[in-house]
Amino acid sequence: MDMRTPLGKVRGLGSAKSGTEHFWKVRTTSIALVPLLLFYVVFLIVHAGKPYAEVVSALSNPFVATINALTIIASIVHMKLGMEEIIQDYIHTEVTKLVLLMLNSFFSLLIGGLCLFAALKIAFAG
Amino acid sequence: MANMTKNRPLSPHLQIYRFTPTMAMSIVHRITGGALYFGTVLVAAWLIAAASGEQAFNAVNWFFGSFVGQIILFGYTWAILHHMLGGLRHIMWDLGYGFEKHFSTKLAKASVVASVALTVLVWAVVLIVR
Numbered sequence: 054m055d056m057r058t059p060l061g062k063v064r065g066l067g068s069a070k071s072g073t074e075h076f077w078k079v080r081t082t083s084i085a086l087v088p089l090l091l092f093y094v095v096f097l098i099v100h101a102g103k104p105y106a107e108v109v110s111a112l113s114n115p116f117v118a119t120i121n122a123l124t125i126i127a128s129i130v131h132m133k134l135g136m137e138e139i140i141q142d143y144i145h146t147e148v149t150k151l152v153l154l155m156l157n158s159f160f161s162l163l164i165g166g167l168c169l170f171a172a173l174k175i176a177f178a179g
Numbered sequence: 180m181a182n183m184t185k186n187r188p189l190s191p192h193l194q195i196y197r198f199t200p201t202m203a204m205s206i207v208h209r210i211t212g213g214a215l216y217f218g219t220v221l222v223a224a225w226l227i228a229a230a231s232g233e234q235a236f237n238a239v240n241w242f243f244g245s246f247v248g249q250i251i252l253f254g255y256t257w258a259i260l261h262h263m264l265g266g267l268r269h270i271m272w273d274l275g276y277g278f279e280k281h282f283s284t285k286l287a288k289a290s291v292v293a294s295v296a297l298t299v300l301v302w303a304v305v306l307i308v309r
Contacts, residue, residue, distance in 0.1 A: 083269075087263060087266075094255075094256050094301065095301060095304075095305060099305050099309055101240070101243035102240060102244020102249075103244075105240070108240070132212075132215065132216045132219060139209065139213065164223050168222070171223075171226040171229065171230035171231075175229055
């Protein structure tokens with residue numbers, strides 16, 4: 054006999070209290086990152102080592118700036134979720150695990166914030 | 180309670196199973212994912228330097244253009260493409276396809292060849308265009 058309420062069945066969360074959001078976000082960002090990163094990698098290796106003025110002018114192109122920002126957002130979400138999975142798989146001491154999960158969030162948001170600010174500054178102010 | 184937890188049987192892990200190409204690719208997928216995680220710092224350094232001004236940019240950009248920098252970028256390209264192909268295999272499995280033993284083994288082997296070939300292709304195209 055199933056003792057769950059109709060609402061509980063619909064939510065399907067069980068005792069873990071969370072569902073498939075993690076899985077779903079990883080897949081969504083991964084699909085978004087296929088075209089974004091193909092563009093980004095080519096852009097990066099074309100411009101690595103090029104003069105300052107040329108790189109800044111390329112990065113401030115509206116199309117490039119938008120792809121730049123979108124790639125940063127999708128990558129940061131994807132890498133944070135991926136590292137979460139690695140930490141949860143290998144770290145079994147509760148305190149260490151929580152600390153690492155928190156550091157992972159901080160690191161991802163710091164890198165993401167810095168990159169996003171840099172991308173927007175180049176786009177708007179050069 | 181502590182003792183009970185300690186003596187509980189563990190689920191079989193890597194060293195129990197025979198080594199297979201799909202297993203190797205699973206491990207490489209995780210390693211490339213971890214490498215890309217920290218590799219982001221390099222891309223971030225380049226972007227932040229570009230936003231900071233010419234002097235900061237020249238210092239970072241010099242490294243990217245150097246031999247070591249180019250080798251790292253080449254490795255970074257391969258890691259991204261390999262992780263991408265691995266991710267696409269995962270999505271195929273999520274959709275319920277490609278579980279047949281020989282097919283998945285062939286695909287695992289093919290993803291190594293494809294990731295290296297794509298990396299060389301991307302660099303060849305870029306070097307010609309640039």
